[in-house]
Amino acid sequence: MFYETHWRSIIKAVSWRIMGTVATALLVFIFTRKLALSLWVGALEFTSKIGLYWLHERVWDRLRFGKKEVRPAVIWFTGLSGAGKSTIADKVYRALQERGLRVERLDGDSVRDIFPATGFTRPERDQHVRRIGFLASKLEQNGVTVVASFVSPYEESRQFVRGLCGRFVEVHVATPLAECEKRDVKGLYAKARRGEITNFTGIDDPYEEPTRPELRLDTAALSLDESTLRVLQYLDKQVLRVS
Amino acid sequence: MFYETHWRSIIKAVSWRIMGTVATALLVFIFTRKLALSLWVGALEFTSKIGLYWLHERVWDRLRFGKKEVRPAVIWFTGLSGAGKSTIADKVYRALQERGLRVERLDGDSVRDIFPATGFTRPERDQHVRRIGFLASKLEQNGVTVVASFVSPYEESRQFVRGLCGRFVEVHVATPLAECEKRDVKGLYAKARRGEITNFTGIDDPYEEPTRPELRLDTAALSLDESTLRVLQYLDKQVLRVS
Known part of the structure; x- marks a missing residue:
């Protein structure tokens, strides 16, 4: 208030x-x-x-009359590890913040830092994504736009989150597996190939591609800045219009 | 915005x-x-x-100058099943809502309805409370006052939540076990005594009393309306003052 x-x-x-x-x-x-x-x-x-x-x-x-609020949304980035989700999401987050929007950033890595006990088996990942989705929906209901970036590999979990949210914008950061593995920023693909970590998406755990995402970004063809711009343009046109 | x-x-x-x-x-x-x-x-x-x-x-x-927001808080009700947490929390929630405050209600039962897989073992309950606390803290950071009611039986989990939040008001609804068991609104104490459900707080799982709660309500001595009033008076004096 x-x-x-x-x-x-x-x-x-x-x-x-x-x-x-x-x-x-x-x-x-x-x-x-x-x-x-x-x-x-x-x-x-x-x-x-x-x-x-x-x-x-x-x-x-x-008097409350005529005081309106910008309608919030949940912008959900999904994709393989190393696809560029967090980087693009960070840029989108800062751009929305600069416009004076009330916006929250949720990232897979930082949330797992707070909850180190969260596992990587299918039911654990599914529950994790659902709970983050619930958090995002509660923020959205209270006027906060959420920029979330999670591998979130299962279609069912993402659909559950979509159902909870009012305006859900699914952004598939569709960098091909070969490209992600080539980059391997955190060295995780190498570890997964050596069997040192298991349940790693793309190697020994599936990534179920979104069937109808609001946006699909091919970061092999688009630069990070171009990708960010695509997201912002979409939001301006479809989502965050001020009537 | x-x-x-x-x-x-x-x-x-x-x-x-x-x-x-x-x-x-x-x-x-x-x-x-x-x-x-x-x-x-x-x-x-x-x-x-x-x-x-x-x-x-x-x-x-x-111009943003001089536009101020009421500082939010997390009001956390803890206590045995049947202690009266939800009822008092509901009344507090409605009172704050009527004042035009941006406020969210989180309740143990309704959250478990959305996440039926959440178990009742010590680590599961601990993680559950921590995650709800994280959600509450994110809402608080975004200007939303949270009214939460969870058995939240472990001191460690509650302390974790306190650490995440900016202004944490722990309200211990201190109805004695005997009284809760006598009421047994949902018939759960009877089931737990018969061994049909396990890990039930107060019967075969401990309730660790808060050591220094901001408020302690003895609902055996106070009516529900008196309890609600105590909470609102505390909030008015200590927490939600508009400077």
Whole structure:
């Protein structure tokens, strides 16, 4: 709940008063051609109306009528490890933040840092994604736009999340497996190939491609900046319009 | 992010203009004693300033200065099954909602309905409470006050949640076990005694009492309305003050 401080109302009253009084004095002068009279009316108006204006502001701050909120959404990035999800999501997040939007960032790695006990078996991953989806939907219901990036490899889990959310934008960061493995930023593909880690998506656990994502980004063909722009353009056109 | 609709600005301008023009016309009349002149100045002022005022409103809507938000908090009800947590929490939630606060309600039963796979062993309960705490903290960080009611029997899990939140208000609904078992609203104590359900708090799983809760409610001595009032009074004094 936002409310306006008394300082805001006072300074707004002064700001308006300067505009208003100049206009009044000018009008009186045009009609009467008496400079002294115009200035007197102006001076009296200035002092009396500044108080009235302040009062008017305080009453209006209590009225909800016509105060609208930008409708939030859940922007969900899915894709293989190393596909570029987090990087693009970070850029989208900052761009939305700069517009003054209330926005939250949820990332697979950082959430797992807080919950180290979360496993990688199918039921564990499924529950994990569902719970994050529930969190995202609760934020959305409370006016917060969510930028989430999770491997989220199972179609069923993502559909569950879609069902919870009001406006769900599924962004498939569709970097091919070969490209992700070539990059191997965190060295995880090598470990998975050596069998040092198991249940690794793309190697010994499936990635179920989204059947109808709102957006599909081929980062082998698009740069990170181009990908970010695609997402923002989509959001501007389809999702975050201010009516 | 809130923004003001054009309608709000226009109607506010009219509302102010009626006050302002009456004041101006009166001032001109007091100085000149000419009724016709006063009405003419008033009429011209009315038409010219309504546009100026509207413009002024649109510019101010862009300025963040002096727009403050009520600081949110996480109000966490803990206690045995049947202690009265949900009922008191519901009443607190509605009271805060009526004040126009942005507030979310999280309840053990309804969250478990969405996540039926959540178990009742110590690690499962611990993880469950931690995850709910994470959700609550994310809502709080985004300006939402959270009213949560969970058995949350382990001190360690609750301390973890406290650590995540900015302003954590732990409310121990301290109804004695004997009283809860006597009520047995959902018939769960009987089932637990018969061994039909296991890991039931108070019977075959411990309830670790909060060591230093912000509030302790003895619902054996206090009615539900009195308990609710205690919580609201505490929040008004310690937590939700608007500076």
